[in-house]
Amino acid sequence: MPELTDVHAAWLPPEAFRAIGSRRARVLGGGALAETVHDEVAAACARYGGSVERTGDGPCDLVLALTTAGPLPPVAAAVLAEAGPIGEEGYGLARRDGVTVVLAGGPAGLLYGLFHLVRLGEAAFGPARPVERHEPAMRRRMLDHWDNIDVHPVMGQVERGYAGGSIFWRDGVLRHDLTRVRAYGRLLAASGVNAVAINNVNVHATEARLLTDRLGEVAAIAAELRPYGIRVHLSVNFASPIALGGLPTADPLEEDVREWWAATTARVYETIPDFGGYLVKADSEGQPGPFAYGRSHADGANMLAGALAPHGGVVHWRAFVYNHRQDWRDRSTDRARAAYDHFAPLDGSFRDNAILQVKYGPMDFQPREPVSPVIAAMPATRLAVEFQVTQEYTGQQKHVCYLAPMWRELLGFRPWGQDGRDVAGVVTELVAVSNVGDDHYWTGHPLAQANLYAFGRLAWDPCLDPAAVLDEWIDLTFAPSPEPLRGTLHTMMDGSWRTYERYTAPLGVGFMVRPGHHYGPDVDGYEYTPWGTYHFADRDGVGVDRTRATGTGYTGQYPEPWSDVYESLEQCPDELLLFFHHVPYGHLLHSGSTVIQHIYDTHFAGAEEAAEMRAHWDKTAGLMDPALHTRVQELLDEQLRCAEEWRDQINAYFFRKSGVPDARGRRIP
Numbered sequence: 001m002p003e004l005t006d007v008h009a010a011w012l013p014p015e016a017f018r019a020i021g022s023r024r025a026r027v028l029g030g031g032a033l034a035e036t037v038h039d040e041v042a043a044a045c046a047r048y049g050g051s052v053e054r055t056g057d058g059p060c061d062l063v064l065a066l067t068t069a070g071p072l073p074p075v076a077a078a079v080l081a082e083a084g085p086i087g088e089e090g091y092g093l094a095r096r097d098g099v100t101v102v103l104a105g106g107p108a109g110l111l112y113g114l115f116h117l118v119r120l121g122e123a124a125f126g127p128a129r130p131v132e133r134h135e136p137a138m139r140r141r142m143l144d145h146w147d148n149i150d151v152h153p154v155m156g157q158v159e160r161g162y163a164g165g166s167i168f169w170r171d172g173v174l175r176h177d178l179t180r181v182r183a184y185g186r187l188l189a190a191s192g193v194n195a196v197a198i199n200n201v202n203v204h205a206t207e208a209r210l211l212t213d214r215l216g217e218v219a220a221i222a223a224e225l226r227p228y229g230i231r232v233h234l235s236v237n238f239a240s241p242i243a244l245g246g247l248p249t250a251d252p253l254e255e256d257v258r259e260w261w262a263a264t265t266a267r268v269y270e271t272i273p274d275f276g277g278y279l280v281k282a283d284s285e286g287q288p289g290p291f292a293y294g295r296s297h298a299d300g301a302n303m304l305a306g307a308l309a310p311h312g313g314v315v316h317w318r319a320f321v322y323n324h325r326q327d328w329r330d331r332s333t334d335r336a337r338a339a340y341d342h343f344a345p346l347d348g349s350f351r352d353n354a355i356l357q358v359k360y361g362p363m364d365f366q367p368r369e370p371v372s373p374v375i376a377a378m379p380a381t382r383l384a385v386e387f388q389v390t391q392e393y394t395g396q397q398k399h400v401c402y403l404a405p406m407w408r409e410l411l412g413f414r415p416w417g418q419d420g421r422d423v424a425g426v427v428t429e430l431v432a433v434s435n436v437g438d439d440h441y442w443t444g445h446p447l448a449q450a451n452l453y454a455f456g457r458l459a460w461d462p463c464l465d466p467a468a469v470l471d472e473w474i475d476l477t478f479a480p481s482p483e484p485l486r487g488t489l490h491t492m493m494d495g496s497w498r499t500y501e502r503y504t505a506p507l508g509v510g511f512m513v514r515p516g517h518h519y520g521p522d523v524d525g526y527e528y529t530p531w532g533t534y535h536f537a538d539r540d541g542v543g544v545d546r547t548r549a550t551g552t553g554y555t556g557q558y559p560e561p562w563s564d565v566y567e568s569l570e571q572c573p574d575e576l577l578l579f580f581h582h583v584p585y586g587h588l589l590h591s592g593s594t595v596i597q598h599i600y601d602t603h604f605a606g607a608e609e610a611a612e613m614r615a616h617w618d619k620t621a622g623l624m625d626p627a628l629h630t631r632v633q634e635l636l637d638e639q640l641r642c643a644e645e646w647r648d649q650i651n652a653y654f655f656r657k658s659g660v661p662d663a664r665g666r667r668i669p
Contacts (some may be wrong), residue, residue, distance in 0.1 A: 001036075001043050002183040003516075008441045008628075009448050010187050011476040012118070014047055018479075019121045020050030020466055021113075023100075024059065026073070026598060029066030036227045037114050042241070043274075061125065062117075063173070064102045075099045089194070089270035090135035093124075094413070097530075108229040110487055112136075112396050115190040121474055121479075122174050125427045140355075140384070140429040141459035142195035142233070142316075143188065143437070144279060144459030149173075149206045149214075152448035154516075158636070159200050160390050162397035163437030163444035168198055170438075172206070174633070180225045184436065185228035191456025195231050196434075197657075201281035201318065203237040211264060215271050224273050231276035238280060238300060239288040240264075251293040252303035277313035278304050279357075284321045286475035297321070305351040314432065316384060317350075319343050319358045319374055328531040333546075334552035335532030336362040339374050340541040344557075348380035357384045357431055360410050362554075363533065366510040367406070367501045372574055373557035375426055376415035384429035385410075385607050389451050393501055396519050397435060397444035399639040400613060401500045404454035404466035411462040417561045425463035430455075435647040445635050447626050449477065460642040467494055478624060481516075485623040492613045503606025505647045506599045509535045509543060512650070520642055521649040529594065533597055535578070537657055541585055542595070556582060574598075587660040599654050600662045603647040610643035 007272045017511040021044030027037055041052045041064070053060075063076045063190070065087060079101045082090035088106035091113035102113035113558075116134065117124045134605055147166040157165045167180050175181075188196070198221055199207050210218050211234065218646070222232040241247040241260045251257055268275050282289030282300055290300035301317040308315055321337035338360060350356065356378065361369025367386040375383060387407055394401040408669055411424040432455045435443050443449050453473045457464055458551070473488050481489075505512040511533040514522040526533045545551030547567050555566040565571045566580045574589045585596035593601065614636040621629060655661065662668055 017044035023061035233388035
């Protein structure tokens with residue numbers, strides 16, 4: 001196991017292993033991941049006085065075993081008979097006759113079972129526990145890194161990253177010491193993640209060479225992540241046959257192009273036999289793609305899927321395709337429609353190992369968006385939903401914004417109404433943009449670690465309660481966490497997403513951020529630009545008309561009942577009103593407030609809640625490492641400053657537009 005003394009331990013501090021490390025343990029089964037499990041248990045036992053063995057029939061307190069490990073101890077055999085067949089990544093857990101038993105269907109399951117024991121702590125060794133079966137809901141639980149090898153002059157080394165530089169590269173070369181990469185893999189495995197794409201989807205010239213003459217760097221990273229069951233994926237440039245292969249075209253239907261990809265992919269697998277596959281951003285924001293050749297996105301994805309198929313790999317093809325040179329004067333063009341318009345007609349055209357990666361909403365990782373209609377429109381296509389753990393639009397890891405409640409709400413959305421499947425039941429994979437860098441605390445803001453942890457947990461089980469996941473993270477990270485600290489952290493973080501929503505763009509309209517870097521308020525920052533992110537506020541009202549009757553027709557992309565719910569001004573949920581409708585400032589919400597008064601009230605309330613967070617944090621002084629406390633204190637000061645700036649700019653803007661004063665008489669600049 002990796003030993004790091006100069007990096008924060010996040011949710012795997014030594015104390016979290018005390019319960020396991022003080023027991024007599026037996027680890028049964030062979031292979032690299034079983035060896036990882038043994039080493040983890042052995043390290044804990046060396047620290048806390050327990051013992052671990054690979055064979056023997058003496059008394060023990062804990063058995064961790066593969067179901068294929070040969071003759072099992074009687075207590076484990078009895079648990080297996082009751083548990084029945086267990087999947088490759090799954091495990092069964094029980095406690096009987098004073099022995100805690102974890103049985104796994106495969107080596108990865110043994111690893112996940114170990115980390116489940118870490119979460120349980122002493123509770124795993126308490127009274128008898130009936131057999132529990134644990135299996136991941138999502139086949140692939142993946143983090144995408146937007147890391148560059150070189151420092152980009154505008155976007156930096158990690159695009160939309162807020163935690164320092166890359167953990168993989170430094171000064172244009174692979175880091176000499178990759179111990180931290182292995183530690184990262186350990187953290188991810190403990191949350192349930194099993195795949196990582198290591199480089200930016202905007203693939204620049206240097207990074208494109210990771211596919212060819214810099215492939216050894218990918219292999220070195222894969223070697224560090226492999227002991228924790230994580231497969232490496234690579235973002236590739238669609239025009240690689242031109243840039244790297246010297247071909248005159250990247251047309252996906254040209255035989256020379258297909259042969260180049262097949263040969264290149266074969267070399268990748270010769271170097272990295274367990275390579276996961278490719279991630280592609282094409283025909284989007286300047287990236288090359290099949291449109292240049294009159295081909296469809298299915299043509300492009302299927303070409304790469306064909307090259308990967310003989311090796312068991314997959315291609316993740318992003319559905320983030322839209323016109324970023326839109327005429328702001330043209331209200332008939334709607335960026336929100338783009339993904340559906342491009343991809344829904346292609347349903348059933350993609351190969352089985354081509355996965356369409358769809359952002360959770362139709363725009364761009366906003367704090368509040370409706371669920372993308374693409375998710376319900378492609379039943380014959382494998383889909384992955386894409387979240388953003390990095391906080392591009394949710395405070396950039398300067399603000400406390402625990403995102404798991406938003407993700408859980410999105411995963412639980414039922415596109416066909418209450419009798420239909422939810423989003424988690426439609427998609428086969430969950431993907432998110434990572435928030436990790438080379439910062440001491442991994443995520444810049446120490447409390448932003450909770451989002452990274454929660455993503456993995458919800459990808460494993462989308463039905464988990466975000467509040468319970470938050471408590472897991474607190475108990476592990478601050479172990480042993482005294483109740484005052486535990487309670488204060490929970491109070492601060494559990495509602496922080498809604499707090500952030502309150503003091504930023506109102507009622508689902510989105511954006512209103514400073515262009516380019518996207519931090520802080522600028523109500524009209526994107527209003528007259530070609531990016532398609534408008535609010536259309538004037539003296540009479542605000543919002544985007546996306547109805548079928550009078551607007552862009554976007555509501556028609558949803559199945560019933562939501563197409564009619566969103567179409568109807570009377571039925572549309574308040575929190576999405578301005579996404580779907582342009583309304584007068586005096587329009588009455590379901591809450592009983594007018595739109596303009598809601599804007600004033602929520603922005604005053606959001607800033608007040610940010611101040612309360614800051615006050616709560618003062619109570620935790622002396623309950624943790626002083627350096628961590630100071631880091632969070634400084635960031636909370638910035639959050640409060642920024643929240644007040646949002647409050648004042650939004651309220652002043654709409655007061656000046658509407659001329660309607662605050663009914664409560666509060667000062668608006």
